[in-house]
Amino acid sequence: MTAEFIPPAKPIIGDEERAAVDRVMRSGMIAQGPEVAAFESEFATVATAGRTCVAVNSGTSALHLGLLAAGIGPGDEVIVPSFTFAATANSVALTGATPVFADIEADHFCLDADSVRASITDRTAAVMPVHLYGHPADMDAIGAVAAEAGISVFEDAAQAHLATWRGSPVGTFGDFAMFSLYPTKNMTSGEGGMVACATEEIARTMRLLRNQGMEKQYANEVIGFNARMSDIHAAIGRVQLGKVEAWTEQRRANAAFFDQHLDGVQVPPVADAATHVYHQYTIRVAAGERDRIVTALREEHQVGTGVYYPIPNHELASLRHFAPAGDLPVTRQAAAEVISLPVHPSLGQADLDRIVAGVNAVVRAGV
Numbered sequence: 001m002t003a004e005f006i007p008p009a010k011p012i013i014g015d016e017e018r019a020a021v022d023r024v025m026r027s028g029m030i031a032q033g034p035e036v037a038a039f040e041s042e043f044a045t046v047a048t049a050g051r052t053c054v055a056v057n058s059g060t061s062a063l064h065l066g067l068l069a070a071g072i073g074p075g076d077e078v079i080v081p082s083f084t085f086a087a088t089a090n091s092v093a094l095t096g097a098t099p100v101f102a103d104i105e106a107d108h109f110c111l112d113a114d115s116v117r118a119s120i121t122d123r124t125a126a127v128m129p130v131h132l133y134g135h136p137a138d139m140d141a142i143g144a145v146a147a148e149a150g151i152s153v154f155e156d157a158a159q160a161h162l163a164t165w166r167g168s169p170v171g172t173f174g175d176f177a178m179f180s181l182y183p184t185k186n187m188t189s190g191e192g193g194m195v196a197c198a199t200e201e202i203a204r205t206m207r208l209l210r211n212q213g214m215e216k217q218y219a220n221e222v223i224g225f226n227a228r229m230s231d232i233h234a235a236i237g238r239v240q241l242g243k244v245e246a247w248t249e250q251r252r253a254n255a256a257f258f259d260q261h262l263d264g265v266q267v268p269p270v271a272d273a274a275t276h277v278y279h280q281y282t283i284r285v286a287a288g289e290r291d292r293i294v295t296a297l298r299e300e301h302q303v304g305t306g307v308y309y310p311i312p313n314h315e316l317a318s319l320r321h322f323a324p325a326g327d328l329p330v331t332r333q334a335a336a337e338v339i340s341l342p343v344h345p346s347l348g349q350a351d352l353d354r355i356v357a358g359v360n361a362v363v364r365a366g367v
Helices: 015-027 034-047 059-069 087-094 113-119 139-149 200-210 231-241 244-261 287-301 329-337 349-365
Strands: 052-056 077-081 098-102 124-127 176-180 193-197 281-284 338-341
Touching: 015 231, 034 052, 034 193, 034 231, 052 059, 052 200, 059 087, 059 176, 059 193, 059 200, 077 087, 087 098, 098 113, 113 139, 124 139, 193 200, 244 281, 244 349, 287 329, 287 338, 287 349, 329 338
Parallel strands: 077 098, 077 124
Antiparallel strands: 052 193, 176 193, 281 338
């Protein structure tokens, strides 16, 4: 009998989420309304230490509008990692500013402070670290470089709900921070994004930008977008928010099991100052072995994996005209070596055992 396939990610949508959607549908208030306002308030309490939050229709919109609300535009440069999803750099480019790619540090796949320092020019307005895979960037080092240079800090926390650095939640270090609510993230609203704002000025500008430039109907103050979150999506998000802490602990427990039992691969280290929330559990293997390992896990053991990300942003056709003059060697190496294993909270002990047995067997077969 063939074992059931273990997917690399698995959104958890249950009866409570369905009931929440049905409640909104029955109410007749489907567009942005009281559910969105409640979700913003509750997310601030659970995830951002009370920082004002503004909900929008996607994580990319959250980054784009956050940058605009913070004053980023043509002539500015924003330093970002190349080793991340393209939305990070895309959002900078969409403002008319220039994304400047810096290298990552090898252990945690997050921006390297020394590379950030070397990338600063007289046009640099900000640095935007990504808390990749659910591990926080080194906000001490990056914050120190930013303060030294007099530039702003923004956070891409798309993958890092409830992660902390020195006990403070991600999303509380920059002028704004974005959380993604896409289906495969640690919690979802079906689709959506949340922006945690350091000031009420940024929060108000976010509200204007998401709603055609108006807070009061027909009283448009600025040129804006339609980037609203619907009450349907917010209702899903509110239910998920009540579950994300338990789900996070399950992810951490799954990761601890992998740490203890995987052989022949480099498991992800965690910084002493960090709480990792394991949006992805990302191992390193020899670059020349990755394709074989990924294929064998899928075909021989029915274990799905992901490669995030095989092409650095500065090598993508859409972004390579922003490429740095120098090489990004740590980024290049990571892009060739990483594999993300299933770590989602739907996994049972039999799944965990099969993933470990599969990885260990496949890796040994290549020795």
